[in-house]
Amino acid sequence: xxxxxxxxxxxxxxxxxxxxxxxxxxxxxxRSGVLGMGVCTALTCQVHDAFDRMEWTxxxxxxxxxxxxxxxxxxGAVKFGIVPSLTVLxxxxxxxxxxxxxxxxxxxxxxKASSGFDFHKGVNRSDLFPVLGAVTLVTPNKQEAECxxxxxxxxxxxxxxxxxxxxxLKGGHADGHANDVLIERDQVRVIAGERFANNPGKHGSGCxxxxxxxAEVAKGNGLYEACVTGKRYVERFIRSSNHLLGSHF
Numbered sequence: 502x503x504x505x506x507x508x509x510x511x512x513x514x515x516x517x518x519x520x521x522x523x524x525x526x527x528x529x530x531x532r533s534g535v536l537g538m539g540v541c542t543a544l545t546c547q548v549h550d551a552f553d554r555m556e557w558t559x560x561x562x563x564x565x566x567x568x569x570x571x572x573x574x575x576x577g578a579v580k581f582g583i584v585p586s587l588t589v590l591x592x593x594x595x596x597x598x599x600x601x602x603x604x605x606x607x608x609x610x611x612x613k614a615s616s617g618f619d620f621h622k623g624v625n626r627s628d629l630f631p632v633l634g635a636v637t638l639v640t641p642n643k644q645e646a647e648c649x650x651x652x653x654x655x656x657x658x659x660x661x662x663x664x665x666x667x668x669x670l671k672g673g674h675a676d677g678h679a680n681d682v683l684i685e686r687d688q689v690r691v692i693a694g695e696r697f698a699n700n701p702g703k704h705g706s707g708c709x710x711x712x713x714x715x716a717e718v719a720k721g722n723g724l725y726e727a728c729v730t731g732k733r734y735v736e737r738f739i740r741s742s743n744h745l746l747g748s749h750f
Contacts, residue, residue, distance in 0.1 A: 506536040508574050509719040511712060512567065512593060513582025514543035514555065520746045521547075521705030522582055526712040532749045533716035533734065538574070540566040542584050549704040549745040557585040567593055571600040577719035578605040580711055581636075587628040594635045605637045605718045609711035610645050634663050638724060640711045642671040655682050655689050662686045669714070669728055671707060683728050690725060692732050703739050703747045710735040 511526035519525065523539040530537030542563055546553035563585075570576065579597055584590045590608070597604055629649060633639060646653040646668075650661060658668050663686060670682040672694050679694035703709075713734035717727030738747040 506534070507577040507719040507721070508538060509535045509712075509715050510538045510540070510570060510576045510579045511582065511715070512540040512542055512563070512579070512584065513708070514545050515541050516545055516547055516705070518548045518704075518746065520549050520703075521708045525705040525708045526580060526582070526715075528749045529709050529712035529734070530716050530719075533713055533720075535577070535716045535719045537716075538570055538576070540570065542582070542589075560585065560589055563589065563593065564596065567596055571597055576601055576604060577721075578607065578715045580607045580609065580715040582609050582708060582711075583611050587632055591628075591632055591635070594632070598635075605715075606635070607711055607715050607718070608632070608636045608639045609707060610639060610641050610649060611707065612645050612648060630661075633661065634666060636666065637718075638667045638669060638714070640669045640671060640707070640714070642673055642707065646670060655684050659684050659686065659689060667724060671710065673702070673706060681728065681732055683725060692729055694732060695736060697736075697739055702745070704745045706735055706739060706747070709738050709747070709749075 509530045511523055513526060514522040516522040516524055523541060527537035527539055540563060541558055543555050543557050545555040581590060594606060597606065641649060643653045650658060652658060653670065655670060662668060668684045670684060672678060672680045679696040681692040681694055683690045683692060710731050713731035714727045717730050718724065741748040
């Protein structure tokens with residue numbers, strides 16, 4: 502296949518209203534100037550403010566989709582959204598690295614839908630840290646960081662990281678500010694953000710942020726630059742309407 506655009510790949514759930522998951526990721530990829538591809542990990546019945554039901558994709562189907570894509574295309578960066586388990590996530594990462602050892606992997610550890618639906622009732626922390634060491638960037642909000650790692654304090658989180666791994670603590674759920682914090686083993690950097698009082702929290706904003714970062718690193722930009730650009734992208738997305746569904750125009 503002849504293609505001049507970098508490729509970004511998302512593994513995530515299908516959201517029929519297009520506000521989150523695969524649909525939102527691919528919209529973000531394309532708007533950011535990369536070719537977007539996707540592996541479906543779950544089918545959901547949801548809209549911007551309600552969640553009815555979901556069904557996980559069979560593991561073999563997930564692996565088959567992934568093997569076909571990474572075997573055929575040179576994928577610059579991969580983003581994970583909801584996955585059935587940390588075991589499946591680890592197996593997918595191993596597949597990706599066997600084909601693209603230098604590929605950037607971003608994990609958005611979504612534990613709940615915007616409407617409050619729990620994707621995972623609990624996480625086994627003994628399975629968590631090998632995954633954390635295998636990804637380039639993990640992007641939890643405050644509540645997700647506390648659930649996964651037992652803390653949302655940047656200095657405590659920094660001590661959990663290995664050299665070459667990073668964590669972006671998203672500021673959307675922070676108290677008194679909307680700053681994101683990029684945490685690496687050797688440094689912690691704040692990315693200033695603005696909270697918009699006249700806009701509701703957007704459905705899928707976390708998906709959009711991590712997808713925008715994924716697109717930027719697929720284009721070859723550094724991680725800090727990608728996080729700053731992703732932050733500005735999601736701020737435009739949040740301001741795009743006074744409705745829970747944002748647009749990418």
